[in-house]
Amino acid sequence: MVSLCFDVAVVGGGVVGCAIAREFALAGASTVLLEIAGDILAGASKGNSAILHTGFDAVPGSLEARLVAESHALYLDLHRKLNLPLLETGAHLVAWTEDQEAQLPAILAAAHENGVADVRILTAAAARRRTPALGPAARAAVEIPREYVIDPWSAPLAYLTQAVENGATALFGAGVTDGRFDGAVWRLQTGRGEVRARFVVNAAGLYGDWLERSLLGASRFAIHPRKGQFVVYDKAASKLLDTILLPVPTSRTKGVVVCPTIFGNVLVGPTAEEQDSRADSSTDEATLRRLKAEAERILPGLAGMPVTAIYAGIRPATEEKDYRIFADAERHWITVGGIRSTGLTAALGIARHVLGLHGGAFTPPPEIVWPQMPNLAEHLPRDHQAPGRGEIVCHCELVTRREIEAALESPLPPSDPAGLKRRTRAMMGRCQGFHCAARLSALVDARLSVPLGAGPLS
Numbered sequence: 001m002v003s004l005c006f007d008v009a010v011v012g013g014g015v016v017g018c019a020i021a022r023e024f025a026l027a028g029a030s031t032v033l034l035e036i037a038g039d040i041l042a043g044a045s046k047g048n049s050a051i052l053h054t055g056f057d058a059v060p061g062s063l064e065a066r067l068v069a070e071s072h073a074l075y076l077d078l079h080r081k082l083n084l085p086l087l088e089t090g091a092h093l094v095a096w097t098e099d100q101e102a103q104l105p106a107i108l109a110a111a112h113e114n115g116v117a118d119v120r121i122l123t124a125a126a127a128r129r130r131t132p133a134l135g136p137a138a139r140a141a142v143e144i145p146r147e148y149v150i151d152p153w154s155a156p157l158a159y160l161t162q163a164v165e166n167g168a169t170a171l172f173g174a175g176v177t178d179g180r181f182d183g184a185v186w187r188l189q190t191g192r193g194e195v196r197a198r199f200v201v202n203a204a205g206l207y208g209d210w211l212e213r214s215l216l217g218a219s220r221f222a223i224h225p226r227k228g229q230f231v232v233y234d235k236a237a238s239k240l241l242d243t244i245l246l247p248v249p250t251s252r253t254k255g256v257v258v259c260p261t262i263f264g265n266v267l268v269g270p271t272a273e274e275q276d277s278r279a280d281s282s283t284d285e286a287t288l289r290r291l292k293a294e295a296e297r298i299l300p301g302l303a304g305m306p307v308t309a310i311y312a313g314i315r316p317a318t319e320e321k322d323y324r325i326f327a328d329a330e331r332h333w334i335t336v337g338g339i340r341s342t343g344l345t346a347a348l349g350i351a352r353h354v355l356g357l358h359g360g361a362f363t364p365p366p367e368i369v370w371p372q373m374p375n376l377a378e379h380l381p382r383d384h385q386a387p388g389r390g391e392i393v394c395h396c397e398l399v400t401r402r403e404i405e406a407a408l409e410s411p412l413p414p415s416d417p418a419g420l421k422r423r424t425r426a427m428m429g430r431c432q433g434f435h436c437a438a439r440l441s442a443l444v445d446a447r448l449s450v451p452l453g454a455g456p457l458s
C-alpha cells in the first residue's frame, strides 16, 4: 500500500508510459508509473526496428501523422540533453517492380502533405551511388533524408530515469488488476497493494483494451496482436549500407526494412503476422529463412554473412490504423491505445498531447534534473575506450565491468538478464553470452531478482 495520493498514475512501462511519466513529472505532477513486470519494456517496446520516423508515410491528417512529426523534432532537441544517440542515416524507399515504381509519385505527394518536404525521387543509379551493394533489380527510390536510427532501449530508460530523478515513483511488479473511482480519486488494486491517484493514464500497450474493460467496464478498441520477426546480421555486414532501405509499404504494414542498427549491426525485418497471443514473441525457422532470402535480394552481399541474433516484437494493433487516444474527463481517465508501429518515435509527442488532454496546472520543479545515459552506440565513444576502463567482461560487445556496475547502481537497475542486456549490451554480440555468461553471472546474480541462468534473455 502506497499511502500518498498521486496526481497521475500511468499504467504501463513501455516507451509510451515512460515518456508520459516524464512529461507529467517535469510539469510538476506527482506521478507514479505502475508496471506489471519487474522492469520497463516488457511488451511491444522491447522488440522494434528502432527507426526515428519522420511520418512521411503516415495517413495525412491523422493524429499519428501529427504526433510522429512533432516527436521527431522533440527527439532531435532532447537527445543531446540526455546523451541519447542518433544515427543520421536517412532512408531510401526502393521500388523493385514496375507497379511499385508507379506508386512513388503518390508516396512523394503524401510525404509533402505530411509536411515532409525534403523527399525526392532518385533514379536507381543515384540510389546505388549511396548503396553500391543494392540488389540489381532496384528501379528507383524515394529519398527521405531525416529518417534516422536510434537506441530503442536507452531512450525509454532515459525518459523514466528523468521522471524518477524529478520526483516520480516507478513501481514494478505492480500490475493493475482492478480499480474504483469515487468521483475524485482512483483506488487501483495492484500487485504492490492499493495505489491512489486522481487521474489514470492507460498506457498498457498490448493489454490496453483489457485494462479498459476491467476498470471502465468497456473498451472502445480491441487489440489485434501483430508479430514482427527480425534477423540481426553480424557487424561485418555494416560495410554494405549506411542508410535505411525501406520497401514500398502496403495498407497493412511498412514492410521488411534493411537498416543499420545503432549498435553497428544490420537489421532485417519485421514481418507482420496476425496472432491471438499477446505474449508469444517466438521466432520460427521458415519465416526467418524467408526474411534472409528477402534481405539477400535487397542487398546480395548479405549472403554468407553470419547472423548474430534473431528476435520478434508484437505490435499493439487495433481495428483502426490511427492511435486510439481518448480522454474521459468525468472518470479522470486517459486512454493511450493502439500505438502500433510508430510508438518509439511518437512517445514524446504522445506524452505532450496527453498532458494537454489532462489540462491540469501543476507547479514544475524549480530545476529540472537531466540524467546522462551511458552510450552504447557503436559510432560514439564507448566506455572501453575511456581511461581506467578496467576489466572487459563481454568481449564481443566490449562491455566493461564498470558499465555493468553502473547499470546495477543506476536509479532504475535491471531486475533480470534481459534488462541487463538492454542496458549494457553484455551478451548481445556474436557469442550471445557463450563466453561471458559465467563471469557475468558471478558479478550480477546476487543483484538481480532473476539470476542469469533462470531468466528470459530477451
Ligand SMILES: Cc1cc2nc3c(=O)[nH]c(=O)nc-3n(C[C@H](O)[C@H](O)[C@H](O)COP(=O)(O)OP(=O)(O)OC[C@H]3O[C@@H](n4cnc5c(N)ncnc54)[C@H](O)[C@@H]3O)c2cc1C
Pocket (backbone or CB within 6 Å): 011, 012, 013, 014, 015, 016, 017, 034, 035, 036, 037, 040, 041, 042, 043, 044, 045, 046, 047, 048, 049, 050, 051, 052, 053, 174, 175, 176, 177, 203, 204, 205, 206, 207, 208, 211, 227, 228, 229, 270, 312, 313, 314, 315, 316, 339, 340, 341, 342, 343, 344, 345, 346
Ligand atoms: C516489430 C515492430 C517494429 C517496430 N518498429 C518501430 C520503429 O522502427 N519505430 C517506431 O517508432 N516504432 C516502432 N514500433 C512501434 C513501437 O515499438 C510501439 O509503438 C511501442 O513499443 C508501443 O509502446 P507502448 O508503451 O504503447 O506499449 P508496450 O511497450 O506494450 O508497453 C505497455 C506496458 O504495459 C505493461 N502492462 C500491461 N498491462 C498492465 C497492467 N494491467 N498493469 C501494469 N502494467 C501493465 C506491459 O508489461 C508493458 O510493459 C515497432 C513495433 C514492433 C512490434
